[in-house]
Amino acid sequence: MTERKLHQLTVDELTFRISSLLLQDPVLQSVVVKGELAELKKHTSGHVYFTLMGGESRISCALFRNYLPYVPxxxxxxxxxxxxxxxSLYPPRGAYQLIVRRLMPLGQGAAERARLELEQRLEAEGLFDVRLKRPLPLFPEKVAVVTSRTGAALRDVIAVAGKRMPSCALVVVPAQVQGYEAPGEICSALANAGRVEGAECVLLVRGGGSRDDLTPFDDERVVRAVRNCPLPVVSGVGHEIDETLSDRAADVRAATPSAAAERVFPDSADILVSLAQKHRLLRSAMDREVRSFEKDLASFQDRGRTVAEREIALRVSGAELFASRLGAAGARAVAAAGERIAALGASMNSLSPLKVFDRGYSLCEKDGVPVTSAGMLSEGDGVNLRFADGDAAAIVSGVSLRRQRGA
Known part of the structure; x- marks a missing residue:
């Protein structure tokens, strides 16, 4: 029998070898351990240390502070x-431990405390503020549905959509909606739904079950994914009495998947009835407007005719008054002009040489030129003498000049 060779290792080498074996096991690097929480302590560094108790064993756990925001x-x-x-292995103590990334409560009391504490924190943050709610499209052409591909919720949505609005396209974005892995899948599905080309809103639905089955929809990651989805989200999770934190974060909450579909898809029959009613109302309103316009037009024409007649009469009256005033002014001007002409005629008549003739004077002309001085005549000149009643020819028999005064 061959003797087996033993390996001699230092403590550090053995510790390193065991640690390497743990790191090489994919199961141990992503494992979920169920146990009872004990010896919970928060260190001044911010890290949290505790123990998970089993029936006959225990394991030390460490929750580093960078993972605290993910734990209520x-x-x-x-x-x-x-x-x-x-x-992993903690070398200073030579003991294995669980480096925890997330905790999920199992007991009803613990789960409810966790949900209430998370709800209060998100409420204070303003994540449920009604002012963040977005309106739904009136007549959607494409809708993304986040749910299990094999669940009854999807069948309900398809049935309601086909009955109420068959023209709308449905894009199913599958996700696990129950169990430990559900929150991560729902978050990924919501992100993918927000990127569906042409989609106008998202339906997040899940059928009924126990309240524990709805725990993924109370997960903080899912609640924030609902609020951060770029499209309006309508939630229809569980039964009417169930309300999850995702329901509060959604833009519209419905009691069931079918009710959620009814909120998104308007009934085509109701649309036709509504359109017919609106058509009648519009036609009636148009008829009233036309009658009112015709009445206003007739009234305007009557008022216009009356105003025009009154304006014409006023203008005719003004023209007549102006003509009367113009005629009177013209008569006064003519009379004044006649008086002026008469005065000028009298003045001219008084200055006329004919008036001189009436006083016994005559006009002496030589060769048609008036003789104004005796020096213009010579003895024997022929002259013409003009009187008031006629003319006489004469011969100058002599000229006698008077000596001027002061000469």
């Missing part, structure tokens, strides 16, 4: 939880 402030000693993380 609910854990208490004695709570039954699921701890997701990776198994």
């Amino acid at each position: 402030q609910w854990p208490r000693n004695g709570d039954e939880v699921l701890a997701e993380g990776a198994v």
Whole structure:
């Protein structure tokens, strides 16, 4: 019998070898461990340390502070939880431990505390503010549906859409909606639904079940994914009495998947009835407007005719008054002009040389030129003498000049 050769290792080498074996096991690097929470302590560094208790064993756990935002402030000693993380070796103590990334409560009391604490924190953050709610499209042409591909919820949505609005296209974005892996899948599906080309809103639906089955829809990651979806989200999860935090974050909450589909898809028959009613109302309103316009036009024409007649009469009256005033002014001007002409005639008549003739004077002309001085005549000149009643020819028999005064 051949003797087996033994390997001699230092403590550090053995520890390193065991640690390497743990790192090589994919199961141990992404494992979910169920146990009872005990010895919960929060270190001054921000890290949280605790123990998970089993029936006959225990394991030390560490939750580093960078993972704290993903865990509600609910854990208490004695709570039954699921701890997701990776198994590693802690060399200083030579003990294996679980590096926890996420905790999920299992007990009803613990789960409810976790949900209430998360709800209060998100409420304070404003994530449920009604002012963030977005309106749904009136007549959608394409809708994304986030749900299980094999669930009854999808069949309900398809049935309602086919009956109420068959023209709308449905794009199914599948996701697991129950179990430990559901929150991650729902978040990914919501992100993919928001990128569906031409989609106008998202239906997030799941059929009925126990309240524990709806736990994924109370997960903080899912709640934030609903609020951050670029499209309006309509949630229809569980039964009418069930309300999840995702329902509060959604733009519209419906009691069931069928009710959610009815909120998104308007009934085509109702649309036709509504259109017919609106057509009648519009036609009636148009008829009233036409009659009112005709009445206003007739009234305007009557008022226009009356105003025109009154304006014409006023203008005729003004013209007559102006003509009368113009005639009177013209008569006064003619009379004044006649008086002026008469005065000028009298003045001219008084200055006429004929008036001189009436006083016994005569006009002496030589060769048609008036003789104004005796010096213009010579003895023997022939002259013409003009009187008031006729003319006489004469011969100058002599000229005698008078001596001028002062000469």
